[in-house]
Amino acid sequence: MASIAFIGLGNMGGPMALNLLRAGHTLHVFDLSASAVQTLVDAGAHAAASAAAAVAAADDAVISMLPASPHVKALYLGENGVLANARPGALLIDSSTIASHVAVEVAQAAQAKGLRMIDAPVSGGTAGAAAGTLTFIVGGDAADLEAARPLLEAMGKNIFHAGAAGAGQTAKICNNMLLGILMAGTAEALALGVANGLDPKVLSDIMSKSSGRNWALEVYNPWPGVMENAPASRGYSGGFGSDLMLKDLGLAQEAALHARAATPLGAAARNLYQLHSQNGQGGLDFSSIVQLMSAKAKPAQG
Ligand code: NAD
Structure with a gap:
């Protein structure tokens, strides 16, 4: 040992x-x-x-x-x-x-x-x-x-x-750029459905069995109450802080600049998380980005 x-x-x-x-x-x-x-x-x-x-x-x-x-x-x-x-x-x-x-x-x-x-x-x-x-x-x-x-x-x-050395970090940043994009996209789709009268749980079930399925939706759902064990259902506490996601999306942009790679969706996700952080939500779990898309995505009480 x-x-x-x-x-x-x-x-x-x-x-x-x-x-x-x-x-x-x-x-x-x-x-x-x-x-x-x-x-x-x-x-x-x-x-x-x-x-x-x-x-x-x-x-x-x-x-x-x-x-x-x-x-x-x-x-x-x-x-x-x-x-x-x-x-x-x-x-x-x-x-x-x-x-x-x-x-x-x-x-x-x-x-x-x-x-x-x-x-x-x-x-x-x-x-x-x-x-x-x-x-x-x-x-x-x-x-x-x-x-x-x-x-x-x-x-x-x-x-x-x-x-x-360093390759682990490069691969990790590629993964997290994709995660930030997927979380923002998942939040946007759920907010669109709710704004049009859908139940977020029903919509999540549908998308989880359809071509929009992804980890943010299925394992880490950003809408409060949809998934019992997700940070969204405990007031976005614990989990992976929005400011940490903002850091990772910034690292991805640095890597893109360094290699002259085009990362337009990564840049958009970074800007969304920057706005969220400026709104004072940087300490909440990164799935709280859904609050930027919908005022209805407030943590469940109790
Ligand atoms: P955290 O903020 O919860 O924990 C960081 C800890 O480091 C804190 O307890 C803080 O007190 C301590 N600390 C800071 N400076 C220190 C110092 N000089 N000496 C001793 N302790 C110090 O962050 P976390 O969520 O645990 O994330 C840690 C790392 O893992 C980050 O780089 C993050 O991007 C990465 N990460 C996080 C997650 C996640 O889901 N939370 C997932 C994958 C990777």
């Missing part, structure tokens, strides 16, 4: 860390939120006073699950960061969704210190994190992925090798 530092215990990192504990690994955990740390300590993890302390205590691996590029850069490259404190031979795994060029920069800095690192962003949402069924999309050396595999398998079901 491995001794692991886990940094970032939010909506995703918390349940991922719990699954590593359940698999019998020893965890040294750190988060800026004391309550997030406490949940893991209650389940048997060791609380560390800082990220540096968690990393210094872990023999085998460091896993990070932070919001965005600046957080990851600071955690790894900062004065008292991961690279300065990691044990020789420890495998570094960043599962945050960040810019591909930042993943490459951090991996190269790790390599320069003789440390192995992979980018391993995930797909599958908070439900996938809790169930241990995430998809890991890995960039880095194949041998390092193999070394990480037993840990990734404790948290996920599908593990893909996208290519060299």
Whole structure:
């Protein structure tokens, strides 16, 4: 069993860390939120006073699950960061969704210190994190992925090798651009149906068995009350924040600019999420974009 530092215990990192504990690994955990740390300590993890302390205590691996590029850069490259404190031979795994060029920069800095690192962003949402069924999309050396595999398998079901360092992030951003487009499109179709007198549940059932079917509709329905376990039915709390989706759609636009690729629908989705965020809804789950399309899509009470 491995001794692991886990940094970032939010909506995703918390349940991922719990699954590593359940698999019998020893965890040294750190988060800026004391309550997030406490949940893991209650389940048997060791609380560390800082990220540096968690990393210094872990023999085998460091896993990070932070919001965005600046957080990851600071955690790894900062004065008292991961690279300065990691044990020789420890495998570094960043599962945050960040810019591909930042993943490459951090991996190269790790390599320069003789440390192995992979980018391993995930797909599958908070439900996938809790169930241990995430998809890991890995960039880095194949041998390092193999070394990480037993840990990734404790948290996920599908593990893909996208290519060299940074490739995991590129593939993840392509996926999330499509997800943002699908969620906005699904929300628009439901709002159109409701505006024309349809029941959103009946319309969802119809589209789920028709050619408009997609993950946002079938697994993560944005209309309140249609799907009991979706964030829409709990006031858009938990889940995947709209501001995190906005970040990912921005990363997709950066990647498009870099490669001179045309992404008109991705650009439209980014603008919709920007408007939603400006309306003060950035903290709600990303399925709340439906509120931009219909005033009727308000969370159910109670
Ligand atoms: P979150 O905001 O719920 O959690 C982030 C956690 O990081 C918070 O608990 C915060 O306190 C902590 N944190 C921030 N800076 C820190 C620091 N310097 N040191 C220690 N802890 C720090 O976010 P999340 O939903 O868990 O997402 C994490 C990452 O996973 C993001 O990159 C996101 O894009 C990606 N992601 C999220 C989902 C989802 O459904 N929520 C799905 C796939 C990927």
